[in-house]
Amino acid sequence: MTEIKKHIKAIESWFVEKGWKAFLFQKKAWEYQLKGYSGIVNAPTGSGKTYSALLPVLAPYIENKQTPKGLQMIWVTPIRALAKEIKLSSENALKGYGLDWTVDVRTGDTKTSDRQKQIKKPAQILITTPESLHILLTSKKSKKIFDTCTNVVVDEWHELMGSKRGVQTELFLSYMKNIQPALTVWGISATIGNLDEAMDVLLGPSKEDKRIMIKANIKKKIQVETIMPDEIERYPWSGHLGIVLLEKVIPIIQKSQSTLLFTNTRAQCEIWYQKLLEAEPSLAGIMAMHHGSISSEIRSWVEENLYDGKLKAVICTSSLDLGVDFRPVETIIQVGSPKGVSRFIQRAGRSGHRPGATSKIFFLPTNSLELIESAALRKAIAEHRIENRVPFIRSWDVLIQYMMTRAVGGGFKEKELYAEIKKTYAYESIDREEWRQLLHYLLHGSQSLKAYDEYQKLGVTADGTYLVNHKGIALKHRLSIGTIVSDAMLKVKFVRGKFLGTVEEWFIAQFAPSDTFWFAGQALEFVRMKDGVVQVKKSKKKTGKIPSYMGGRLSLSSQMAEVLREKIYEYQEGTIKDPEMKKLLPLFDLQNEYSRMPSRDEFLVEYFQSKEGYHLIMYPFEGRNVHEGMAALIGQRISRMLPISFSIAYNDFGFELLSDKKIDIKNILSDKLFDHRNLDQDIQQTINAVEIARRKFRDIATISGLVFSGYPGKEKRDRHLRTSTRLLFDVFQEYEPDNLLFQQTFEEVLSFQMEEMRIRLALQKIQEQKIFISFPEKYTPLSFPIMVDRLREKMSSETLLDRIEKMKRQLIAD
Amino acid sequence: MHRWKPEKVIILGDLFHSAYNAQWENFILMTTRFAQAEWILVKGNHDILREAHYTRSNLSLSDYAMPMGPFLLTHEPDEVVDDLYTLCGHIHPGLRLMGSARQSMKVPCFSFSKQVGILPAFGVFTGLHILQPETDDQLFVIADKKVVEIPAKLVL
Numbered sequence: 026m027t028e029i030k031k032h033i034k035a036i037e038s039w040f041v042e043k044g045w046k047a048f049l050f051q052k053k054a055w056e057y058q059l060k061g062y063s064g065i066v067n068a069p070t071g072s073g074k075t076y077s078a079l080l081p082v083l084a085p086y087i088e089n090k091q092t093p094k095g096l097q098m099i100w101v102t103p104i105r106a107l108a109k110e111i112k113l114s115s116e117n118a119l120k121g122y123g124l125d126w127t128v129d130v131r132t133g134d135t136k137t138s139d140r141q142k143q144i145k146k147p148a149q150i151l152i153t154t155p156e157s158l159h160i161l162l163t164s165k166k167s168k169k170i171f172d173t174c175t176n177v178v179v180d181e182w183h184e185l186m187g188s189k190r191g192v193q194t195e196l197f198l199s200y201m202k203n204i205q206p207a208l209t210v211w212g213i214s215a216t217i218g219n220l221d222e223a224m225d226v227l228l229g230p231s232k233e234d235k236r237i238m239i240k241a242n243i244k245k246k247i248q249v250e251t252i253m254p255d256e257i258e259r260y261p262w263s264g265h266l267g268i269v270l271l272e273k274v275i276p277i278i279q280k281s282q283s284t285l286l287f288t289n290t291r292a293q294c295e296i297w298y299q300k301l302l303e304a305e306p307s308l309a310g311i312m313a314m315h316h317g318s319i320s321s322e323i324r325s326w327v328e329e330n331l332y333d334g335k336l337k338a339v340i341c342t343s344s345l346d347l348g349v350d351f352r353p354v355e356t357i358i359q360v361g362s363p364k365g366v367s368r369f370i371q372r373a374g375r376s377g378h379r380p381g382a383t384s385k386i387f388f389l390p391t392n393s394l395e396l397i398e399s400a401a402l403r404k405a406i407a408e409h410r411i412e413n414r415v416p417f418i419r420s421w422d423v424l425i426q427y428m429m430t431r432a433v434g435g436g437f438k439e440k441e442l443y444a445e446i447k448k449t450y451a452y453e454s455i456d457r458e459e460w461r462q463l464l465h466y467l468l469h470g471s472q473s474l475k476a477y478d479e480y481q482k483l484g485v486t487a488d489g490t491y492l493v494n495h496k497g498i499a500l501k502h503r504l505s506i507g508t509i510v511s512d513a514m515l516k517v518k519f520v521r522g523k524f525l526g527t528v529e530e531w532f533i534a535q536f537a538p539s540d541t542f543w544f545a546g547q548a549l550e551f552v553r554m555k556d557g558v559v560q561v562k563k564s565k566k567k568t569g570k571i572p573s574y575m576g577g578r579l580s581l582s583s584q585m586a587e588v589l590r591e592k593i594y595e596y597q598e599g600t601i602k603d604p605e606m607k608k609l610l611p612l613f614d615l616q617n618e619y620s621r622m623p624s625r626d627e628f629l630v631e632y633f634q635s636k637e638g639y640h641l642i643m644y645p646f647e648g649r650n651v652h653e654g655m656a657a658l659i660g661q662r663i664s665r666m667l668p669i670s671f672s673i674a675y676n677d678f679g680f681e682l683l684s685d686k687k688i689d690i691k692n693i694l695s696d697k698l699f700d701h702r703n704l705d706q707d708i709q710q711t712i713n714a715v716e717i718a719r720r721k722f723r724d725i726a727t728i729s730g731l732v733f734s735g736y737p738g739k740e741k742r743d744r745h746l747r748t749s750t751r752l753l754f755d756v757f758q759e760y761e762p763d764n765l766l767f768q769q770t771f772e773e774v775l776s777f778q779m780e781e782m783r784i785r786l787a788l789q790k791i792q793e794q795k796i797f798i799s800f801p802e803k804y805t806p807l808s809f810p811i812m813v814d815r816l817r818e819k820m821s822s823e824t825l826l827d828r829i830e831k832m833k834r835q836l837i838a839d
Numbered sequence: 840m841h842r843w844k845p846e847k848v849i850i851l852g853d854l855f856h857s858a859y860n861a862q863w864e865n866f867i868l869m870t871t872r873f874a875q876a877e878w879i880l881v882k883g884n885h886d887i888l889r890e891a892h893y894t895r896s897n898l899s900l901s902d903y904a905m906p907m908g909p910f911l912l913t914h915e916p917d918e919v920v921d922d923l924y925t926l927c928g929h930i931h932p933g934l935r936l937m938g939s940a941r942q943s944m945k946v947p948c949f950s951f952s953k954q955v956g957i958l959p960a961f962g963v964f965t966g967l968h969i970l971q972p973e974t975d976d977q978l979f980v981i982a983d984k985k986v987v988e989i990p991a992k993l994v995l
Contacts (some may be wrong), residue, residue: 638940672941685940817941826982829946829989832938836993 029059032084039121050241051077054211057237058176059084063210065182065224068241069374075114077239078178078211082150087122093149095173097126099201100152101194102180105132106328106348108152111180115150126150131157134321144170155185155193156507159426162197163433163503168204175207179227182212184347186223187414189508189728192423195226195449200431202229203445217367218413218584226416226450246383247373247406251390251399252277252358257608260393263810266293267360267391268300274358275305277387281355283331284338287372288360289579291316291342295571297360298340298546308337314546315341318514319526323545346371357386362398362677364648365582366405367412390605392810393612394678400603401588410584415777418451421765422729423508425463428491429730430506432467432483433499436492439464462765464491471757471764482730501733510724517544517559520552525561532570533559541569581648581677583783589677590646597624616806620799628794629679631808632690633801639687642808644679645787654779655787656680657713657820662698663688664822671821674814681811685831694796701788705781709771713818715758718774723750725770840873848876849905851928851958852883852914859888867896881905883914883929916955924954931960933967934980934994945969948989951977970994 033055040047051073054066058081068074082098100115102108108130115128127148131140133156143151147170153161161167177198185191202208212227214220220238228236252273254260260269278284278301288294298314313327313336324344330336334353339345346368357376363369373386388399417423424446431437443460446452465471468491470480482502484494493499514527525545536542536551541564543549550564581589595601596613616622623629623644631642645655652675660671660682672683708714723746726732732749757767775781804812821828840848855863870878874897880886881901893900904913904920911923919925932950937943945967947959952973959981960967972978972991979986 670940670942683940685938685942819942819944824983825946826985826987828938828942828944829936829980829982829987832936832942833987833989833993835938836936 029056032059032081032087035087035122036080036084038087039118042121048073048077048241048243050239053239054078055081055084057239058082058209058211060235061207061209062235062237063208063228064237064239065212065214065220065227066239066241067214067216067220069215069243069245074213074241075111075180076118078213079115079118082176083118083122083124083126086124090123090125092125093173095149096147096151096170097149097174098151098176098178099158099174100150100178100180101155101158101185101197102152103154103184103190104181104347105134105154106325107180108132108154110349111152115152128152131161133157147173155190155197158197159193159430159506160503162200162430163499163506165435167434171201171204174201175205175209177201177208177210179210179212181214181347182223182227183214183217183414186214186226186416189417189420189423191226192417192420192449192451193427193508195229195451196423196427196446198227199229199445199449202448203441215367215371216411218411222416223414229448230450230453231448245374245377247370248383248385249373249388249399249403249406250385251388251396251605253396253604253608254390254393257393257396257611260390262393262612262806263813264392265289265361266296267389268296270389271297271300271304274301274389277356277358278305278308278338283334283336283351283353284356284358285345285351285354285372285375286338286340286358286360287345287363288340288342289363291318292571293360294340294342295543295546299543299571301338301340302546311335311337313339315339315345317342317344318528319545320524322524323526343368345375351375355385357384358389359386360389361391362395362581363402364579364585364677365412366402366410366584366588367582369402370406370411393609393806394810396605396609397589397592398585400605401585401592403603404592405584405588408588410588412582412584416450419454419769419772420451421459421463421769422725424452425467425729425766426502426506426508428463428467429482429493429502432491432493433502436486436490438489439491459765466765467491471761471766480731502730504736505727505730505733508728510727515554515557515559517549517561520560520562525549528559535570541566543569543571578649580650583648583780586646586648586651586677593623593646594625596622612806619803619805620801620807621797623797626794627797628791629807630690630694630796630798631801631805632798633803634687635803637812638683638685640804640808640812641682641684641688641690642679642811644807645791646678647783647787648677648780649675650778650780651783651787652676652680653713653818654708654711654781654784656682657711657818658704658708658784659698660820661707661711663693664820666693668823668827669821670823670828671819673818673820674811674816676811676814678807679811681808683812685835690798694798696792699788699791701785701792704785704788705775708775708779708781708784711820713820714771714774714779717778718770719751719754721774721778722754722767722770723747725766725773726750726753729766731766840876845876847879848873849879849881849907849912851881851912851926853885853928854880854883855886855888859892863888863892863896870897879905881912881914916957919954924956926956926958928958928960930957930968931966932957932970933959934978934989935969936989936994946980946982949979 036055050068054077057064066074066077100111102111112128112130119126128150129143129148131143131151131153144166179194185194198210210228214223224238252270288297294314294316302308315324315327327339331339331351354376357372359372373384377384390396390399431442447455467483482498483491485491515530515533516527517525538551538553540551541548548564548566548569549561552560552562601607613622620631621629629644633640656673656675660673669684669686674681727734731753732746734746757764878898879901880898904911904918906923909924911920911925913925913927915929916927932948933945934948935943935945947961947967949959950957950970972994974991976991978989978991980989
């Protein structure tokens with residue numbers, strides 16, 4: 026028997042004992058890992074993926090019950106909550122094989138004393154997060170710990186890959202491969218559109234190593250049921266709450282053992298919780314709420330009780346998208362459009378955990394048109410149209426942070442580090458000149474900042490080692506490691522001290538003492554602000570404001586948008602079959618009567634006057650991000666032809682340019698308006714792009730250490746941080762526009778926020794379509810939800826003087 | 840400075856909204872360049888540089904409101920003396936103008952009430968305090984290098 030077969034047999038011994046049967050993909054993963062391959066295991070949660078990657082590491086030691094010295098395996102997980110579960114399953118396996126290994130968990134929650142113990146006497150298996158690994162790298166002892174480790178597993182890689190935490194993971198792996206040439210790296214990933222790319226990102230683009238993709242081919246059945254409004258004629262055309270359908274939700278909750286109700290924003294979450302409790306008081310005590318602003322203590326309580334089957338329902342946001350399986354959960358309700366296929370599948374998968382069980386998810390539309398999305402989702406799932414996760418590349422902020430990390434952790438030689446990072450997917454294309462700029466930035470601050478010594482962070486020794494000389498700089502750096510930049514939030518505490526969670530600064534700013542607001546499912550009375558903490562007490566009042574949080578508005582993914590368009594074209598093609606679409610027929614008829622339901626080869630444009638002004642509305646059906654960019658672009662191109670001011674609004678279906686001046690629409694709608702050449706230049710010139718970049722720069726400035734968000738407990742106020750990053754942005758814009766961090770900001774805005782590639786494709790498509798201009802008498806079912814949107818951008822090519830004089834005239838006329 | 844050749848330049852407070860940095864040197868350079876004028880700073884709540892920095896400049900400092908002719912020059916608007924007209928800064932006054940088609944904008948303004956005149960701040964980072972004017976206040980905004988009067992009743 027070969028060595029490998031012997032090892033597999035050893036692994037299977039425990040399975041035999043337990044009466045389990047290993048899946049084919051598990052056996053394959055064991056075999057290839059033992060052969061020294063790296064790769065990706067593509068398997069859904071709860072399918073035994075943990076054991077597919079863990080057991081081969083134990084295999085060589087099973088027969089003689091050995092405990093090797095030092096760290097053998099690092100298990101990277103994106104969320105702390107999962108670490109506990111992985112620790113449990115690995116300890117189970119270790120016990121099963123009679124192995125006396127230890128397993129450490131190291132996350133942001135780990136106590137300082139435990140961390141020191143972990144460094145003194147490393148366990149065989151370390152379960153941790155990308156951030157914690159980078160913090161470990163700042164310790165001079167880290168090399169000794171990592172030296173013995175030959176295996177790294179990255180769990181939920183699809184999750185990490187689409188964020189800068191993925192880049193952090195790549196950088197850590199490049200370090201590990203350098204000190205441990207025999208390293209095997211395995212990623213575990215759910216299905217995404219670009220799995221092959223996911224493997225290249227994880228393992229590096231060189232492909233020198235032996236690598237393989239192992240697919241589990243376990244398909245979960247998903248059943249989608251729409252909660253239908255009784256009369257479509259009376260269901261609102263716009264809105265995002267869906268409370269009208271609350272009565273239909275209660276029986277669903279009552280019928281199943283445990284239900285998760287997902288909302289898209291934290292504010293929606295609070296409102297649904299409150300309204301459900303009002304409508305069905307018997308849910309008190311067995312219904313809970315879970316969102317990202319609630320304290321982690323309360324969240325853990327909710328999770329434990331859900332796990333133990335003590336909760337009938339939990340109202341939650343994406344905070345429960347990932348994490349441990351809650352077996353009692355039988356039913357999922359999604360309120361409002363999930364905007365993406367994989368998010369919807371992920372949520373559906375939170376129910377029906379028994380192997381072979383069907384996951385059931387209810388879709389609750391919050392306005393009439395969302396019924397189309399329900400039908401579109403079902404089609405997308407059936408046709409397996411899953412989104413790609415786009416990896417970040419050339420993120421200079423993350424690289425600068427990593428260079429600092431290495432400098433703090435004992436220093437680096439620049440040529441060696443350059444060679445190391447060039448092997449990653451993210452920095453494959455870096456050149457010496459860019460590298461020189463980054464080093465220069467860390468040594469001297471940037472070109473325009475060299476007058477300020479606080480930006481000079483590194484020193485070089487005589488033998489060419491880059492390191493940090495000041496303890497203060499090292500400490501600040503350790504505190505700043507990470508790539509998730511959240512808005513500065515204020516803590517909410519009871520006067521007696523219990524911590525409830527966090528709210529945004531500007532939300533609290535509107536309150537006076539004794540005002541009431543709803544948070545974490547209870548009415549709270551604002552008592553005072555003390556040392557940056559919002560002190561509250563319980564209130565008996567029934568009404569109160571509900572915190573709304575920035576950034577709650579997701580955009581349709583390109584997959585969703587595509588299926589959505591196909592559904593819309595069904596009207597003219599006469600192929601409507603879904604019950605949701607049939608229900609919408611009266612509304613489609615109305616749209617077609619007032620204006621037009623577009624067909625596949627038409628691009629719909631509506632132009633009409635109301636007492637507000639002249640509405641120009643276009644419908645690319647591409648999602649709000651794309652529309653945001655397109656609206657700015659088209660608005661700018663029109664305003665180059667004539668002096669005009671626009672107020673701009675957009676949703677997932679289209680965008681509106683509202684002005685007080687009549688324009689000759691037929692003349693303006695030329696091919697030039699939708700030209701896709703010179704696109705990036707034109708977009709960069711829009712005020713919008715600059716404004717978004719200015720906001721985005723805060724993240725990049727924080728990650729790269731340009732600004733420091735404060736010592737723990739003494740976090741800087743949001744307002745201050747925002748002002749200082751704005752200042753830096755303007756300095757770069759004026760004096761140093763070729764600065765790498767400044768450039769990165771625009772690249773991120775173009776590719777992730779405005780999705781430039783999608784704008785380009787959308788414009789190309791419009792060029793091939795016939796423009797259908799309709800002049801309805803008044804608003805239409807499609808235009809109404811856009812028109813009533815209050816969150817608006819502005820754009821003007823009129824002079825300030827003209828605008829002021831015009832407003833004066835209008836005001837006097839009124 | 841070239842065109843009007845003023846005898847006095849009086850700054851109504853909040854000259855340097857920061858701890859010391861290189862910009863202070865630029866300011867000193869400017870005051871030496873136009874040394875024929877007398878430079879006066881009526882100190883505001885943000886003028887917190889160390890004494891030595893002020894001494895090096897050719898600024899005269901006034902810690903209190905300063906009467907001059909018919910005016911009382913102050914930083915904050917609540918300093919009022921009978922028979923004198925207060926001129927001050929501090930609050931960064933601005934107006935919100937609304938037009939049809941959901942147009943609106945905020946602009947810095949001069950505001951003159953019966954006894955107090957407030958001067959605007961034009962800086963990008965200074966922020967604006969939107970005024971709720973009285974009916975007989977006189978309000979002016981600057982648009983493209985022109986001064987435009989806005990009747991107070993339009994922004995009430």
